[in-house]
Amino acid sequence: MAKSKATSRSKNTTKTEEPEIVTTTSAMDKTAEDSIESVVKKKLTGLYTLQLIDTHIDKIRIVRGELPLEVQDLEDEIEGLETRINKFNQEVSDLEMEITQKQNAIKESQELVKKYESQQMNVRNNREYDSLNKEIEYQTLEIQLSEKKIKEFTAAIESKKQLVEIAVNELDERKNDLDIKKNELKDIIEETQKEEEQLRQKSKKQEEIIDDRLLGAYKRIRANARNGLAVVPVERDACGGCFNKIPPQRQLDIRLNKKIIVCEYCGRILVDTSIVESISL
Numbered sequence: 001m002a003k004s005k006a007t008s009r010s011k012n013t014t015k016t017e018e019p020e021i022v023t024t025t026s027a028m029d030k031t032a033e034d035s036i037e038s039v040v041k042k043k044l045t046g047l048y049t050l051q052l053i054d055t056h057i058d059k060i061r062i063v064r065g066e067l068p069l070e071v072q073d074l075e076d077e078i079e080g081l082e083t084r085i086n087k088f089n090q091e092v093s094d095l096e097m098e099i100t101q102k103q104n105a106i107k108e109s110q111e112l113v114k115k116y117e118s119q120q121m122n123v124r125n126n127r128e129y130d131s132l133n134k135e136i137e138y139q140t141l142e143i144q145l146s147e148k149k150i151k152e153f154t155a156a157i158e159s160k161k162q163l164v165e166i167a168v169n170e171l172d173e174r175k176n177d178l179d180i181k182k183n184e185l186k187d188i189i190e191e192t193q194k195e196e197e198q199l200r201q202k203s204k205k206q207e208e209i210i211d212d213r214l215l216g217a218y219k220r221i222r223a224n225a226r227n228g229l230a231v232v233p234v235e236r237d238a239c240g241g242c243f244n245k246i247p248p249q250r251q252l253d254i255r256l257n258k259k260i261i262v263c264e265y266c267g268r269i270l271v272d273t274s275i276v277e278s279i280s281l
């Protein structure tokens with residue numbers, strides 16, 4: 001690492017024809033160079049600190065934005081379950097009505113059978129007797145058919161009631177979840193609003209120590225960046241914002257902190273890991 005740095009540095013010297021920066025031995029120049037570096041480094045450190053505070057605010061807002069969605073999901077689920085339960089209950093009462101109808105039909109058939117049987121006592125010939133017998137047979141079959149239907153409807157009611165029970169249990173659980181989620185949401189909103197307010201003050205204070213031009217650039221880049229990142233570290237030889245590779249020479253320039261360098265792909269301001277590591281919030 002140190003070796004490659006040294007070689008790049010000497011390469012830089014010959015290529016850019018600015019030997020005074022690197023090769024000078026004058027104590028005064030050395031101090032001047034150090035002070036440029038320290039000024040830029042200070043600027044970048046201040047700016048990256050601001051970025052970290054603002055990113056924290058962004059994250060809080062995202063989390064807070066997702067919670068109401070979870071509540072909405074639960075409310076939708078509850079509404080769906082209630083609709084399902086109502087539908088099952090309606091089906092059960094329809095089946096109960098059909099059972100009552102079949103029971104009435106059985107009663108009517110039984111009355112008819114009784115009537116035909118008493119008529120059979122007074123028949124004048126075999127033909128009348130047989131004809132009544134046929135009627136009785138028919139009504140008996142009707143009764144059997146109705147009894148079969150009643151059995152089927154009763155079984156259907158049983159299974160529907162089981163489904164209702166399952167849905168009701170699920171509904172209770174979801175309602176409970178919703179209560180918990182709503183309380184959680186209330187707590188988080190209160191908590192994070194307080195935290196956000198503190199961070200906003202911190203952000204404002206941090207903005208005050210950054211010069212206007214740099215701050216303007218920061219805000220402009222941040223507004224255009226999807227993830228709100230305007231200042232990013234170099235990570236694994238790539239821009240921490242768009243992940244495009246950064247050429248070694250450019251990485252070296254970033255590391256030297258002689259000027260503010262932006263990513264040539266996304267325009268974000270790049271900082272060296274040493275700056276990242278130097279900040280503790």
Ligand SMILES: [Zn+2]
Nearest residue numbers: 239242263266
């Ligand atoms: Zn980039």
